[in-house]
Amino acid sequence: MNGVDVVYEKFHFRHDPKWCEDMGQPGNGELIICVACVIEMMESDSIASVRKSVALSGISRVLKDKPGALKELLLQDQRVCLHFTASLLRMLHTVVDPATLEQAMQVLVQLLLELQSEQSVQFILNEIHILLCDQSSVKGFLPTFTFLGKLLDAFPSLTQCLSSNHVGLLEQLCSVLLYPDEGLKASVFYVWQRLWGAAGVAQSLPTPLRDWLCTLLLQTLANACSPLLTVNCLGVLKELLKLSEVVSVLMNRPCDLLPSDADQSLENDQEPQSTSQAQRCPLPLILKKLLLSGDETLQVASAQCIAAVLVHSPSQYCTPFIQADVPEFLFERLSCGSEVLLWSIYSCLLLLTEEPQFFSKYHSVYGIESLVRSLKEALRLTNQEVQRQGLLLLTEVLERQPVGVHLFPSGPGFVAVAEVVLAGVSSPCLKVATQAAHAAAALLRADHQSNPVQYEELEKLVEAIMRRCSELPLPASSRRRGSLKGPEPSSQDSGAGGFVLQALVCFLAACRLAEHCSSEPGLKENVFTAPSRPSQGPDPLESMCLCLLRCCDTLCIPTVTRQCECSPSAQMLQHFFSSLSCQFSLLPSFMPSFAVKLASSGVFRFALEHKAVFCTGNRNPSLNAACCGFLQRLSVCLLSQSAPAVCIHPQDCAEMEALLQSGLPSVRCRLCDWPALLCEAPAPHCDPATPRATQYCLLTLLHLTLQYGDRLLPDSTVFSCVVTLLCSVQEQGESPPPPSVLRSAFYLLSVTQGKSPSLDRAPLQYITKALCSSPSFSSLYTHHPPLLHFIFHYPELANHFGPQVLELWLSHRPEATPQSDTHSKKIEQGQEADPDVTHLQALLEKNPSVILTLLGMVCTREAPLAERALEVLEGFLHSRRGCEANLEALLRPTLLQVLQQVNLESSQGTGVGGSLPVVLRLLCLMQTSSSPENHMDGIHFKLLYQAVSMLLCNTGLMDQLQATLHLASPSPSLSGPSALLCCSHLLLSSLITLQHAHAAQVHRSISLDVDSVVHALFFRKKTTDSLLLASSLRLLQAVLDVDLESPVLCVGGGPSAGKRPLGETDSSLYPLGSHRAHCLITALYGLLLQKQELLLNVTVNCLGSLLGFLQRRSQSTAQHVVCQPWTRFLLDTLLNSGDSCMLHPATLSLLTLLFRYDSGVLRDPDLSQVLDAVERRGLKELGANTAQALRQLFTQLQCGVICPPPTENNRLRAKTLMKSLSSLPLTSIDNLPTSIMRVGELSVCLSDFTVKTPGHPGSQS
Template sequence: MAEVDVVYEKTHHRHDPRWAARVGPADGGVALCVACVVELLGDADVAVVRKSHALCRLRRAVARFPTATCQLLLQEEGACTLVTGTLLEMLHTVADADALEQVIQVLVQLLAELKSEQFLGFVLDRCDRQLTSTASLRGSLPTLTFLGKLMGAVPTLAETLAADHGSLLEKLCAGLLFPDEAVKASVCYLYGRLWSCGAAVERLPAALRDRLCRLLLSALSHAQSRELHINCLGLLKQLLRFSDAVSVLMSWPSPEHTADSSAGLDKRDSSLPLIFKKLLLSGDETLQVASSQCMAAVLVHAPCQYAPQLIQADIPEFLFERLSCTSELLLWSVYRCLRLLTEDALFFSKCHAVYGIEPLIRSLKEALQLNNQEIQREGLVLLTEILDRQPASIQLFSSCSAFREAAEAVRMGVAVSSLEVATQAACAAAALLRFEGCKQRDSFECLIMSRQSQCFSSSTAGQGPWLCIIPECTTVWLVEQCASEPSLKENAFTAPGGPSEDTLDTFSLFLLETCDAVCVPAVTRLCERGPSPAVLQVFFSILSAQYTLVPSMMHQFSARLASCSFFKLTVELKAAFCSGERNTPVNAACSELLQRMCLCLLSDQDTAETAQQDLQQVGRVLARSLPGLCARLSEWPDLLREDPGPAGTARQGLRAAQYTLLLLLHLALLHRDRLLPDEALFPAVVTLLGSLQDRGDCPPAWALRAALFLLSATQDRSPALDGDSVHAIRKALSAAPTFSSLYTHHPAVLHFLFRYPELTEQFGLPALESWLGQAPGPAAEDAGPGSPGPPGPEPQQGGSHATLFAVIDSSPAAALTLLGVVCTGEAKLAHNALLVLTAYLQGCDSCDTLASDLLRPRMLQILQCLSIESDPQILGAHRPLSLVLRLLCLTHAAGGSAGRDLDSTAVKLLYHVSNLAGKLTSCSTEVLQPAFNYMYLCLALSPATCTNKAVSVLLCNTGLMELLQATLELPPGPPSASPLLCCACLLLKSLLRLQHTHSAQLLQTALDQDFLSPLLTLSLAEQRERPLEETEAALYPLGLSRARCLMAALHSLLLQRQELLLSAAVGCLDSLLHFLHRRSPPTGPVLPACVPDRVLISAP
């Protein structure tokens, strides 16, 4: 037989010869038996590998000799049907993925070559029955995949499916409700192929189309996998080619769809504009490109009908944020979509042009340095449209520098070699010259001169210690024997009813004190002259016995021993007397003491998750490793670096010894007992962690915690790590079950984690949460290695804050991580993080740069994500929002912001804060108060030359104006509502003053935006039935008594020492006096007479 023959030798001899033939040339053809194919593929006893091989050979036969193969299948009426049915049945019986792929390829290729409508109908009917008989659509995934590929290979299948198989289409549509995303992705791909055929779309019923649109929006809004996102967007782009489908998609959800048959759809999250916003916020450029292209496809149908919906959803703001991308396709798509949105006047009345002009200019300057002329032209067209359509009442450029940047971008466009781009740049220059908001012409003089010139020039023991330790040892042995007798634990001679004195526990405590005061100093002096193994054995036995006699005092006792360098003493004595299997009793005594000390100190760590099973594991490792660990300290670095080699008992023993060394070094250094110099310890630990990764070993969490602390404490005296070492450390630490099992409450750990961005990204947030969640201990109060002092002029700050200040100074990214704790942490942690950021910003001279470069852009991203939420109850109860707004006020007021121009980020922040505030109700006091404060600060601290832009942004927000009116109309309530009312009054005063200063006229601005401001309407609460007196009538509706009360309240505010409060009180007094003089000249000089001169003089 030839190499690619398709024959089942086991049963081929029983088959009729007419089922077999040699297809192709006689010397290189293929022996193909249809009956063998059917029996081989249908036999359950045949291995999947052999079936896959047969399928591969069959596919090659169809590919190489399609005509001969088809003739063989078609010569018998049931042969082709039998083969096709067998292959379709395998889609539900074969579980191997490779075999399924072979089945699908053979089916698609065979049906494409047969070109028979009869067999296509047979296949569709079989698929319909399989979908009906399958218990779960998950089992029909191969069938769905096959139909999608078949529709791509046979174009006429789409029309056949739409015309004659409506029930199959209904079943496929229901697949979008199935929870498995792979099924949804396959259904979307299949329908995308179907909708790409115009003739097939015309045959689809409208009810199926509408249901498909709504199910697609639901699937897209809840999609998690990238495959589902892409397939959904592919189907969406095909649907958007038809105006009827666009109408259904853009009108969902609406009141008439409340009786929709597709139960379980989340209508609130399934609106198309909201889906576009989520896709633009994703980090996948492919999804961002597809969403912008879909928006453009929507707008092409009817810009006047659909643009307001997208603008009301703040889509332009999200598009402007994408202009900072590097993808040319995404950039072109965003330009095109924004250009279509500018055709609606609402785009400019909602200040989207003001929000995005600076990002557009920066993006355009970068695009003009590319070689893509289409992008350059599209960007210049967008700029021209904005300049031509921007209303004169709304200032577009916030400063002269912004205007100069626009002129520079136009100059670069004129200088482009492409005639088409240069012509469009000239049109943009003309629009900029005609722009009424333009007050500076110097930039254009430079532009014209530059263009003219271009045209014309083309990083040994004595007996003393025995006198001390022999009685102690004998007594300890006696007490240990007595401790097992319950009758000896109480004093039998204690008076009835009196406290039990002189008990065994009291005596044990006395022995501990004696050991600490006498034995330890004596033996220590002995060790300095020349230690004796006999003395050492007894001495270490006495120390180990204390852990049994007085367990309640062992934490303090262990800490005292560790702080007196007992780790170093014990290790050195083991190396001197016990190496080479000498002095086994001394080795056992030393090892027991070290084990007890380690377990006691380890269980006493505040932040480590030392559960009982963890301590038991540590005990087993120490009991196994300590007796054999008799190396000198100078040999420890080499022992840490040693590679254990292949798996085996020796490897496990070396790893256990290395983990033991890490633990000893960790606990010793934590108690200021430095066993090794930093220059030797640091690279040894780094090498060990790299070896663990190379060998695939998974160390216990306590060993990783020790390694992290050792690296942190020795980093400052060691060179910086390279990228590979940091990556190996990160992977090793990632093996820990939780970060709390790695954490040691010490400043050096924070400094180390924030020293390298890769470690900061994964461990920075949990490290700060662990630090903020614990009170500073003795180790934390000491700056320790690598921890400089606090940055600010406030020495009264605790060690916890000072440590965080130092971390922020050395790594400003820590401020962003603290901001993340504010937004995502628990209430207590978020409050503590806010206190730290507040203290740092108030006490550090460099906080202005930190706020501008790091905090404010990140807070802008947070506010952008929150802007998707439209439910005022959810926003009002959002605790992190109030904290972020409070921090935003602080960053704006700190660091010399007074008198500084509003930059692009500040305008965007103001825009989002006002939008979020406009969505709330007056009951959301916790969020509204800092929001009002921030808007007031933007108006009060900015120079007069750039407040017009801020005023325009605020006055164009209808929701904000209505909220201010509702806040001012609140009835008298609890004292907690007073600060909100004060903030609202301050903001309103600034708005009224600034709109008058800039001659913008609030009423004119409101009418330009096609709404009536409730702030301009005065309604009378009641009608007077009798005439008022002359003075009361003149001062109505305030009245003389109310004027006196207001005057007295303002006088009391003048005694305060808060600058903002004093300034507000003086401004209110000025307004009140002018009101009195206008309304009642005789009353005007009388009321201010009660104000003491010293008060007025001291007031600012």
């Protein structure tokens, strides 16, 4: 043998050259191999192992570097090829050196791979079988079995041939397992592992052989000591456990057939063990022993085998493992940090939870604490599958735990589990978070709650899950809103949808838990709180309910809506609608506003559209029931929120609920099919109740959606469908619809009338008849502006229902809420008008005939309603300053009739109706709003005469006025008695003036003490309200205008007056007297010095009347009064108080008045001051009253003489100014205020407090 050539010179010379060939590669030298030399070397015992090893290395090099060369050489003769293979195989039994044996096995495998000959492989298998049969001992067969394992690794297809054609060899392999050599057993089990790992082998092996192998496997595994043998046995066991029939054999193998070799002494001839000894070693105990070992690999394999057994039939195989206490040791192993072992243990325990017997020991023996600790650590790992598997195990434990046994008797245990679940929900992996949400839903079971219930932890958990929903990415196809069915969702979208679904399940579980706790008094409070200690903070259960409502509103609804835009799910919607339904029972007080918000956001359309998609054809009955339950609760809540003017009886609410309950389940069609369903008449021979119930239900839904801004159908379609339905019911002779349905139909007709053609006579008659069928029209009423316009659009409807509708409209008052309180305050402050009044006034603009109906309500209804109607009329007339002729022609005759009727009742002694005050207020408003040219027409005069006559003939009114005048010292503010006294003064002054003008008959006179009036003006002016002072001056002015003599008023001078005085001056001024006249002048001067706007005008008027009275009774007294120094002081004060005071109409009128009685009172410097002020202000900036007062002043100056006379310059300036004033339009001067001013509850005509000038006729009321 030279160099590395595989040639042995001692034998080579006698070999045929054809078996020798140069196998070297170019550039690598020669490599000569002689096949015959190789055979003789391998078969010769005299050749050293080293030489054989070198030869094997050369052959291996050739097989590797020059594929096909050796195969070509050997295939020259098949017999030589087989002989060459057999020589290599026999080396496995003759060579002792391990390295040489390894080389022989490697070359043999390489050669068979090179030859790719089935004959060679079969030859090898047959040779091995022959060797096994010929040998009485298998002591030296370890290399052979090792080679067989490697051969199966190299030829996977060989397993099928081996199991089919070499059963004898396999039986020999089983026999080998009876020998105690663990290395030998390990190599054999490796072969069996490769066999059982191939597909189809299990079906081809004989059943006895399979069962024998199972017995031997259990025996070996029970007594194995070497790790290699244990691992290979577990490898075979894993493959066997894939087949259910083999699992049955392993689990049911009689224990007495499992012989043990633990105590068997080893014989020199290695005889097989005696099978007379038996040891109990069932599979669960074997696997438990491996689980207790310190080797993590064996623990993992044991757990995997346990899972492989249980997965076939947990109900059948769980019991032996539980009886063997395997779960207890599995829970102990949960403290490990190996991800693979954790996953395997989680899988085993997950399968064991399917057996009820598992939970008999769970609480008392196993406990949930170890699982919670393990999950806390697992959630810190990076393997998300382990986290998911652990949370799945927790979910199953929570779901399958029997109801009678509580897992959490105290709070800390429950809190620990809640924290673990909360951590899982926060996981970045959506699958882990989804499983955590599933566990949360199981944790929310009522019997899992500790005592006391941990409401705060529950809130955190639910809120975290729902918040995670809102943080999910938008679905990829969410922008496509045209259809409910979008493209196929991506895996990310599917994961998001799965989490949302599980979150909804959890949220529904929380809602139902809250419902359960609300019904259990013991769960509402902490039973460990001392009874004497008051609870701190809000009710925890109520806080949780509020949290659920908040999550539903801000998180749940937006998330589901967004998710359904992309991929709607029937299961998701079912839990969503069920959760919404629960809110109505958790917090009933919050539901009215929540229901309005839902309806306004389009939830009806959302629910009905998805109901039509998923429930058509009786599909998804659970979703249909959940959706119907939610819509029923929402609808009843909305329908029961009626205005106070609407009379809905409890039986009506029950009727509505029953109607919705029977009709909603059948509403499964799309919105576009609703018109046909509404217009469809029942078949002649069928019960009309069912289709009518569906149609009535549709009307209610259309009513509610339209009321809250969602038009499911076009207005014209709705209008025609409602008309058709009402006509169909009457044409079919059916009973009229219930009041709740009629109310919905009435509302729909009203709201949709604007975009629909007017009704013909026949449908209008049907509608009128249907509305008349209701026992109470108030039950059909809905407070909505279109209803007003609909009724008064048709005269027939207006005749039947107009007064009732107006009465209900005016009786409406908004509910007392913080928003309505703020709104009412704004109305009182004049910042915003009452919308009800505004809508009614808009109706009056379109249909003035409604005014007569309102006027009838003013005259015939009770005070609150009459006041409300009057408020509407007042607002309407205020908005129409200067009443139009047709409006006056409509109102005045009716008012005249009312006043005549009231006057007649008063004269007959039947009393005056309660409507008299509001009628008079309306008459006053008409007086101030009408155009001046109509003030003295025939109707106006008759109205005025009737009013004055009625008041003067009303002895009760006169008695009340007399009693009011005797009220003692009024309060400084205008409230209570002061307001009444002020009103009495003004009314009395008007009656005195009007009686004097019209000579009306007076039945009862009123006495007035002049002393008290003067005393009040002189001594109590600083403590009396300005308006009360002004009204007193107005009364005093009216009395002075009639020279203190009137049938209405009997003026007296008080106790100090005595009898009529004998002096000429006092006699002419009786009952005022000279002293009182001077006192009154002084008091009036003092009021003028106060420079109050309201008092300036009325004081000048009163002063003018006083001077007129003095002039008529005693001219000398009048002149004497004007010439007093106080007069000069007063003028100087007013003229030197600035331009505003100097050009005030009252100041200018005072100058005119005083100059009329004494020409020396006005001097040239005074005139110059006035002219300068006018020039500084400018004529265009002067008010109408100021211009009128200036004009009168200069006219008076032209008629009189100033002493001393004015300078030429001032005279020319005055003349120029007079011409400029004459050129101003009369409308800008004569249009003086005649409006009404409201001070508290008091209405005051401003003309009573406007300064009188010629051309302005004083005050009339």
